[in-house]
Amino acid sequence: MASLKDLRNRIASVKATQKITKAMQMVAAAKLRRAQEAAEAARPYAERMEAVLANLATAFEGRDDAPRLLAGTGGNRVHLLLVATAERGLCGGFNTSIARLARERARALIAEGKTVKIVCVGKKGFDVLKRDLGQHIVKTFELRSVRQIGFGNAEEIGAYIRDQFADGGFDVCTLFYAQFKSVISQIPTAQQLIPATFEASEADKVAYEYEPEEGEILADLLPRNISVQIFRALLENVAGEMGAKMTAMDNATRNAGEMIDKLTITYNRQRQAQITKELIEIISGAEAL
Numbered sequence: 001m002a003s004l005k006d007l008r009n010r011i012a013s014v015k016a017t018q019k020i021t022k023a024m025q026m027v028a029a030a031k032l033r034r035a036q037e038a039a040e041a042a043r044p045y046a047e048r049m050e051a052v053l054a055n056l057a058t059a060f061e062g063r064d065d066a067p068r069l070l071a072g073t074g075g076n077r078v079h080l081l082l083v084a085t086a087e088r089g090l091c092g093g094f095n096t097s098i099a100r101l102a103r104e105r106a107r108a109l110i111a112e113g114k115t116v117k118i119v120c121v122g123k124k125g126f127d128v129l130k131r132d133l134g135q136h137i138v139k140t141f142e143l144r145s146v147r148q149i150g151f152g153n154a155e156e157i158g159a160y161i162r163d164q165f166a167d168g169g170f171d172v173c174t175l176f177y178a179q180f181k182s183v184i185s186q187i188p189t190a191q192q193l194i195p196a197t198f199e200a201s202e203a204d205k206v207a208y209e210y211e212p213e214e215g216e217i218l219a220d221l222l223p224r225n226i227s228v229q230i231f232r233a234l235l236e237n238v239a240g241e242m243g244a245k246m247t248a249m250d251n252a253t254r255n256a257g258e259m260i261d262k263l264t265i266t267y268n269r270q271r272q273a274q275i276t277k278e279l280i281e282i283i284s285g286a287e288a289l
Contacts, residue, residue: 004274007267011260018256024090025249032183032242038149039180039232039239046232049225054198056218067215069162069222072195073171078115080170081106082161082193084177084233085125086241087144092251094178094186094244099128101188102176106133117170121157121234149234151227158227165194177233178240184247186240191233193226 002010057070083102085095102125106116119139120126126140141157143149161173173194178186 021249021252028246035239039235042232075171078170080117080173082175083125085122091245092248095124097188154231155227180236180239183243
């Protein structure tokens, strides 16, 4: 059984940990608001970009002169998985859920005889995937030194993806990230970037006259759309990370409080037993005299 000194030291240690988790929860809550606003502000632009491209893509259905980013290479042998996670941990299962979705897709493709290449954006995704898929990781982008995610970060990643595709490095590129819904809900999502796929609504099927021609517009918008979708994913990840961290630190603070209560009860009982034992020894000694 632990001594009273050991119990006091442990209670003090848990209290110090509780202060840290409470502070981290408050910091995450403060950052969450800005991150959520940035993610929500990026959604309309990304969605309208997809809507315009969906309408333009209808003009190239069944044609042989469709842009390569839209039509693809015609093959389905080499798959590039772009896995975007956070740079830091202490956010519950946020990073693990994204990596798990990417791992399941990679294993399914490998089982089908496909070649899989993985690009990790964020240190935590690399740490999780390197254990059993390390030989498939070809590139890692770290955002640790970036205080605030900007479009330049997404453009750097997008340029690498476009260059690899132009050099024949892969046939299909899929982006993995977590879509932010609420503080307690972040949905792991897989989105195909190359060849571009769009879900055309009835509004997107309306015929428009474009100037310049559809091909010229697509040649400019399709490469930009890759960076836009990556940028949106990075912002969604930041908001999801802060929400998950806020929830995880709140749970940790509560658990620390419960542990402090249990240790305090144990300490009081042991102290009471020790005092009772000392009183019994004193009384027994007095009666013996």
